[in-house]
Amino acid sequence: MVGEDDMVVAPEVRRAYAYLGAVTERPTAELWDLVDRVGPVEAGDRIRSGRVPARLAEQSESRRDRVDGAALMEAAGEVGARLVVPGDPGWPAQALEPLDRPRWLRTGGRGGVATALRPLGLWWRGAADPLRTLGRSVAVVGTRAPTSYGRAVTADLASGVCAEGFTVVSGGAFGIDAAAHRAVLGAGGSTIAVLAGGVDRFYPRGNDGMLQAVAESGAVVSAQAPGTGVTRYRFLDRNRLIAALGRATVVVEAAARSGALSTAAWAAALDRPVGVVPGPVTSVASVGCHLLARDRGAVLVTRTADVVELAGDMGETADPPHGRSSTWDGLDDVTRRVLEALPITGGSAPAEVAASAGTAPSVTRAVLGRLLSAGAAVRGPEGWRRSGDGGVQLTIPVA
Known part of the structure; x- marks a missing residue:
């Protein structure tokens, strides 16, 4: 420490x-x-x-x-x-x-x-170093009342991304949060629990043992001072911190009204990618995820490679590359359109980029976040622009 x-x-x-x-x-x-x-x-x-x-x-x-x-x-x-x-x-x-x-x-x-x-x-x-731990991180959140499907998918994704060197950030709560933390602990990876109250008062009390294990191998974190209890609005403030500390946010299961949707909304507002796990159309626990995909442009994720691509450097996947290319050829259509819509000098607002690229504003913000992380875009006083002189060279795995 x-x-x-x-x-x-x-x-x-x-x-x-x-x-x-x-x-x-x-x-x-x-x-x-x-x-x-x-x-x-x-x-x-x-x-x-x-x-x-x-x-x-x-x-x-x-x-x-x-x-x-x-x-x-x-x-x-x-x-x-x-x-x-x-x-x-x-x-x-x-x-x-x-x-x-x-x-x-x-x-x-x-x-x-x-x-x-x-x-x-x-x-x-916790013993974890903040910068090293948060250098590659993904937030995994969801309902406090998950289905067996939600728990299984959470465990698979959380353990999978930690095996790829990512820190898993979540809220320490019952349900999806706990499933994510426990999966990482079981895999020997690094996880961070963000609390709504002081770090001297683990909450919920039923997760004391798990949160102690998180603190021993990763970190339990809060913006609230020691001795501070939890309130509803402090949970909402905690959600914004979870979104900020993750390079992307993945929602596994969430009802139509859910704190996980608050975290996803903050991630989108911060220009961070949002991914959702699709569920059965008859499942109340997946309604929020489906709404995020339909109305907010969230990206569907079904496996570790999807999350790595969402949260990692642009073009990164969990599958070993067979070759390398330094052109734009490996970019998906949406990323290419957003990148080409960025001016070389000056700057544009995200809404202007979205209109030029013909992409949804929420999708555009997510792509801009990935371009920023990859060094292909710059956010300056005048807005967003392409980095360098327009001759962006991106390292992208080729299938």
Whole structure:
């Protein structure tokens, strides 16, 4: 496990982040703007003394004198957890940055922000190195009341992708989440459980043993400070974090109204690919998956190779290649159309790319995410464009 002495962030800065991450219920635009402007230590001092704008003062008023960053750090240490913050070698900036763009779209309404922004730190309970673990990751989520079919497919996909070197991210809950975690544990792979409450309080209690095993071989993670209990909206906030930490999200089984659909919606909003496992048309447990495929352009996945292609570098499959090509010839039709629709200079919004390529907006966002991961596309201030000077060379397995 990485100790505090191995990290480059000063102790007072880490304590400040611990305070800032708990002083408001969610990370807000006003809070992050203050941190960016004056730094975390000064931001914490200003909040404690009430020297902040009215909106931030309202957001932090009930907790500003109650939160103690040093005490939170001590509570985390008692269970072998640590706080990973911006500036740490293990801070997953690339995964979390999309949660923070653009801030002004997140604001509005009497209560402050409509949706939470990127966390100010991650409470990390486990031996796994954050950057190495999240370098190749896929989120696997689904219903808490799966069928035997859903459990079997989850176990097959989760163990299959971990054998291909992927970390499986899920929510630690009963059902599909637990099936995914247990399959990876059984295969000797790496898995991360993202909790809706503090990492010192495993939830649900019935999964204590499993979550302890996850912490020993991978990590149990939360944006919530130690001592924090679970609530419905914290589960929704957890879903966004699951989507951010996975390079793709796969929904195995989900009802028409399901937390797994929330995770899929966040993945799409973050330009991450979404895959769904088809089920029997008579199964209530698969209705949500079928709706995602029909209305949101989610990709059908039925085997490990499908998930590897969805979450891996563009063109990567689980099947050994027989040869290599560096042209566009190996691209599927949709990927080729989206890539060709991207300008070489300037930039275009995803909706403009979708209109030019003639592809659904949700599919376009998923493809753009894969192109970004492969280095074939760039997202800049003006929008999306092709990388380089247009002569993109992609390494693609040839059947």
